[in-house]
Amino acid sequence: MSYDSSATRARLLAAAYDEFVRVGFAGARVDRIATAASANKQAIYAYFGSKEALFDAVLADRLRVLADVVPFTPDDLAGYTGALFDELTADPGLQRLTQWKMLERPEASDQEREAHLSKAGAIAERYGVEVTTAMDAMMIALAAAQSWNMTALVIRNPLDEDPGKRLANHRAAIVTAVAAVTTALLDGPGPGGRK
Structure with a gap:
C-alpha cells in the first residue's frame, strides 16, 4: 500500500x-x-x-472554500453580505471557528490583512472613496454576515416565530442595513462618501 x-x-x-x-x-x-x-x-x-x-x-483552508462559494462582489456589498450570511448559517462550524479566532488569536495574519485590503481596494475603486472608508463598509458587511449566531443566542425567538421565518427576517434586515451603509458611506455625500 x-x-x-x-x-x-x-x-x-x-x-x-x-x-x-x-x-x-x-x-x-x-x-x-x-x-x-x-x-x-x-x-x-x-x-x-x-x-x-x-x-x-x-482557517485559511475554510475561508478559501468560502471565497470560492461566495465570490466577493464590490458592486453589490449587500448581496455579498446576504450570500455570506447564507453560507455561514449553513455551516455554523465555520462561524464558530472564526469566533474562536477572534477570541483567542485576535491579531490578523498577513494573509488576512492582504485579503481585507484587496477587498477594500476593490470597493474603494468601484465607489471612488478612500480605502479606509471602503474598509469600514466591508467590516460592517462582514460583521452583519456573522451576526446570526449572536442574535440567535441573545434573542431566542421572542415573537414565537417559525425558526426559518426568523432566520429569513434577520437575513433581510442585515441586507437592508448593509445596503443603507453602502449608500451612506460609499455613495452619499458626507464623511468618507463621494462629494
Whole structure:
C-alpha cells in the first residue's frame, strides 16, 4: 500500500477543523487531532510546524472554500453580505471557528490583512472613496454576515416565530442595513462618501 501525503494532510486538516470548532485553539490537543486523523503527532509538525500554524492552515483552508462559494462582489456589498450570511448559517462550524479566532488569536495574519485590503481596494475603486472608508463598509458587511449566531443566542425567538421565518427576517434586515451603509458611506455625500 502506497503512502499518500496529500490524503494525510487533508485528514489532519479535517480533524483539526473539528477539534478547533469544538474546543477552540487553547482547548485543542494535537494528540486528539492526530488520533482522529489516523496519523501521528509528528505528522502535524512535519506538515504544519506548530499547533498555531495548523490553526492558521485550517482557517485559511475554510475561508478559501468560502471565497470560492461566495465570490466577493464590490458592486453589490449587500448581496455579498446576504450570500455570506447564507453560507455561514449553513455551516455554523465555520462561524464558530472564526469566533474562536477572534477570541483567542485576535491579531490578523498577513494573509488576512492582504485579503481585507484587496477587498477594500476593490470597493474603494468601484465607489471612488478612500480605502479606509471602503474598509469600514466591508467590516460592517462582514460583521452583519456573522451576526446570526449572536442574535440567535441573545434573542431566542421572542415573537414565537417559525425558526426559518426568523432566520429569513434577520437575513433581510442585515441586507437592508448593509445596503443603507453602502449608500451612506460609499455613495452619499458626507464623511468618507463621494462629494
